[in-house]
Amino acid sequence: MSETPLPSPDPAVTAHLALRDVRKRYPGGRVALDGVSVSVAPGELVAVTGRSGSGKSTLLHVAGALDRDFEGEVRVLGRSLAALSDAEAAALRHASIGYVFQAFHLVASWTVRQNVALPASFAPAPVPDLAARVDRWIERVGLAGRGDDLPTALSGGQRQRVAIARALLMEPRILLCDEPTGSLDAETGASILGLFESLHAERAMTVLLVTHEARATAIATRVLTLDEGRLVDDVAQARGVA
C-alpha cells in the first residue's frame, strides 16, 4: 500500500481529536457524556474502555462527527464540528475518518469488492485506479481472491476485514472502531487486533478503539476509561501491558 501517499498532517494541528467539556444528553434525560475533555495526538492508538452504558460509543460518535447534537466543543483535525454544515461534516467524514463497527454494516447483496468501493461513491471526483486500489486493500486485509464473494459467504472475522478495508479505502487520518471484535471469537478477534496493530504501525494513523475487552487495550498506546459519562482514567502505556 506504500504507493498511495499518506495525507500530510497539518503542522499547526497538534491534536487530531480534541474534546473540551463535552456533554451529551439523550432524549429522556439520560446523560451519556458528562464534561469529557480529552485530546488525541496524531498517530496515537487510544483504547476507550468502560462498562456497558458508560458512554464509550457515544464518545466515538461525537468524535467522529456522526452525532453533532452535544454541548461543549469537539475539534477534528483542528476544525470545530459546531461550525460545519451538513455537507462539510459529510466531507470531513468521507476524507478524514474511517469507521469500523461491531456489526460490520456490509450490504449483504453486494460483493466484497462493491462493499469496499462504496466510500468512493461520495468522493468529489472519480478516485484514480479505484479497482486496483480496492483490490490492494482486499489483499492487505487478507482476503485476496475473495473480491467477488458475497458477505454471506464469509466468516465473521472475514466480514470485519472487509469492513476494515472499506474504512481505509479513502486513506483517512483517523480510524474510529466501535467494539470491532465484540462479535468475534477469541482467536478471530486476536487476528483482527493484530491487523489493527500492523495497520497502525505502517500507516501512522490516529486510532480510537472503543472496547471492553482487555486484549484489545493491550495494543493501545493510551487507555481512556469512562464511567457514567465521565472520563475517570487516562493512562499512557507501552503496547502489550494490559
Added chain:
Amino acid sequence: MRAAALVSLVGRDLRRSMRTFWVAALGIAAGVATLVFFLGLAAGMRAVVFGKILPLDQVEVIPPESSVGSVLSMLGARPPGIDEAQARALRRAEGVRLALPRLRLAFPTSGRGGRAMFGRDVGSGEIPADGVDPTMVRGDLRPGADFEDPIGRASNRPCATDADCGAASGEFCDLVSLPVSGQPRPAGHCSPPIPAVVSPYLVEVFNGAIAPAHGLPRLGDLLLRQAEGLILEWDLGRAGLGAARQGTPRRVHAKLVGVSPRAMDLGVTVPMAVARRLNREYASEDAATRYSSVVVYLRDPSRMTEVAARVRAEGLEVRTRGAEQMGLLATAVTVILSLASVVTVLVAALNIAHGFAAMIAERRGELGLLRALGATRRDVRLLLVLEAAAIGAGATALGLAAGRAAAWGCDVVARTRLPDFPFKPDTWFVFSGRMVLGVLLFGVAACVLAALRPAWRAAKTDPAAALSGGVG
C-alpha cells in the same frame, strides 16, 4: 455526490428494491396500461367522429328555421334562404377560414345507375342534391374531369337511345320527358352528362349499410376509382314522394367525377350553375338565387361557439350536427375512464410509499453507514428519489407497452370479428408522442411523489443511532 456514482448506486439498489416493489410496480404498470389504453381509444374515437363524421372545424349556417316560414313558403311566399350579401358577410367574418354557399335542388329527383359496375342498376327513389362553386371541389376531381355546367357544350342531336349519341362523343341521350311503360319512348337529344361528386360519408354509408344489405361489393380504393366515371340516369322533377310544382319531369345523365368531403353528406353535389338552372326550371327564381346554406370552415375549432353567436346575431341559424355535444360527451367519457386509471396509479403509488417506508426502516443501518462514509442528507434523498423515479419509469414503460399491446389486440379483433359499418376505422386508437410522454411523466411523478416523504425522513436519520443497530 457525483452523478455517475449516484446512478451506479441507484442501479445496484434497484436490483434489491424490485423484490420489495414488484407488486407495487405491477400496480403502476396496470394503471398506466389502462390509462394509455383509454386515452388512445378516446383520441382514436375523436379522430373518427370529429375527423370524418362530425368535423369540429365546420358549421353549417342556415336560414332561420320557423314553422311560420315553412307555412308561408308553402303558400307561395318567398322561401327562406341566404342571399349573396349574407354569404359575403360570412366569408369576411372573423375566425372564418372559408365560407362555402350551397344551393339545394328545391324539387324532387330520383335516379339509378351502376349496371356496368355492379351488374345491375342501383337506384334511389329520392336523390337529394345541391350545387356548389366548382372551385370548392376542384382538388377532389378525378384526373381530366371538369366540374362545369355542360349545357353549352351539348350537340343537342336528336336521339332515342344513348347508342344514338355514339360512345366516342361522351354524350348521352337526355329525354324530354320521363318514359312511361307501354307508351313510345319520349324524344331525346344528345348532351354531356352533368358532373357530380359524392361525399366520403356517402361512400362509408354505402360500404357499411347498403352494400352488405344488397350483396354489392364494398367500394375500396380500386372500385372507388372505377366508380368515378359511373353514369347515373337522373330523373328530374319526379321522385317516389311526388312531383315538382312546375316544369316537365325529364331524364338527364349525371357522371360521378370524384369523391369530395365538400359534397353533401347523403346525396350528390353538382356545379352551382346546374343547380341554379334546374331550380329555375322546376322551383322558382328565389330558389335559384338564395342559398339554402353556407358551410363555414373555422380557423380554430375551439372558436365554434364564438362564431356561432356572431352568426345568430346576423339573424341566421347554425346547424352543428351535435358536434359540440358529442365533443362534450367524448370528453366526459374520456375523463371518467382516465380518472379510474389515475386512481389505480395513485393507489399503486401509495403502495410505493408504504414500500419505501418499510424499505427505509429495513435499511436504516445502511443509510447510517452511507452518512458515515460521506453521504450528505441531500445525497440520501436523491438516492431514494431517483430509485423511485427509476421504478416509476420501468413500471410506466411496462404499462405503456401493455396498453399498446392491448390496443393492438383490440384492433385485430375489431378487424377480423366485427362486421363492416360506416366509418369503421382501421385502428380505434391514436397514440400521440405527447400523450405517451405525458403518461410516462405521470407514472414517474406518481412514484417520485410517493417516495418524497419517506426519502425526507430517511435523510434525517441520525447516523449514530442507525449504526447502533446492525446489518451484515
